[in-house]
Amino acid sequence: KAGVTQTPRYLIKTRGQQVTLSCSPISGHRSVSWYQQTPGQGLQFLFEYFSETQRNKGNFPGRFSGRQFSNSRSEMNVSTLELGDSALYLCASSSVAGAGYNEQFFGPGTRLTVL
Amino acid sequence: AQTVTQSQPEMSVQEAETVTLSCTYDTSESDYYLFWYKQPPSRQMILVIRQEAYKQQNATENRFSVNFQKAAKSFSLKISDSQLGDAAMYFCAYFGMDSNYQLIWGAGTKLIIKP
Numbered sequence: 001k002a003g004v005t006q007t008p009r010y011l012i013k014t015r016g017q018q019v020t021l022s023c024s025p026i027s028g029h030r031s032v033s034w035y036q037q038t039p040g041q042g043l044q045f046l047f048e049y050f051s052e053t054q055r056n057k058g059n060f061p062g063r064f065s066g067r068q069f070s071n072s073r074s075e076m077n078v079s080t081l082e083l084g085d086s087a088l089y090l091c092a093s094s095s096v097a098g099a100g101y102n103e104q105f106f107g108p109g110t111r112l113t114v115l
Numbered sequence: 116a117q118t119v120t121q122s123q124p125e126m127s128v129q130e131a132e133t134v135t136l137s138c139t140y141d142t143s144e145s146d147y148y149l150f151w152y153k154q155p156p157s158r159q160m161i162l163v164i165r166q167e168a169y170k171q172q173n174a175t176e177n178r179f180s181v182n183f184q185k186a187a188k189s190f191s192l193k194i195s196d197s198q199l200g201d202a203a204m205y206f207c208a209y210f211g212m213d214s215n216y217q218l219i220w221g222a223g224t225k226l227i228i229k230p
Contacts, residue, residue: 045217058217100150
């Protein structure tokens with residue numbers, strides 16, 4: 001089985017722009033979770049989608065949004081980028097909803113740099 | 116849990132020896148899940164071991180085992196016969212009702228393997 005893929009792997013944007021990141025889960029997985037990883041804040045949960053519905057959301061401003069398509073692929077959007085949004089964005093997929101109930105499989109991440 | 120604490124930012128161990136990484140957490144729940152994830156320099160996060168709190172028996176996966184002390188809220192990871200491929204960041208994570216069913220991550224421990 002192919003693993004979790006994320007595109008693009010690297011992205012450079014300027015403040016005020018918006019960005020869309022994509023995640024393709026392992027085939028058959030219906031749960032996709034997104035995490036932000038920064039040196040200062042560590043790993044933080046953004047949101048989880050299951051069967052096209054947002055199941056859970058972390059403590060991030062409304063500029064961070066996501067969606068999931070019928071094929072379970074997920075996109076994450078950040079609008080009005082700020083310097084502090086520079087981070088590694090990780091996507092993880094699972095066969096069941098709820099990050100704790102089963103193993104999550106992570107993608108390689110998208111490194112976003114905001115200038 | 117509101118916090119997961121990994122008190123060792125960095126640990127080093129000689130190849131073939133044993134090392135223990137510590138993790139403590141804060142919760143008043145009796146049912147929850149604990150995880151150790153490994154993030155090698157390539158950045159892809161991998162599940163090392165998973166523990167369900169209601170199971171008294173400590174989880175093991177080959178050379179990896181945990182010492183789960185529920186009353187002390189401690190969840191340490193023991194790596195036996197350390198190998199060069201074990202070099203990575205290790206993250207402890209908690210999942211439960213009091214974390215709004217989101218993974219709460221520790222800050223991580225960087226493990227260095229000396230040949």
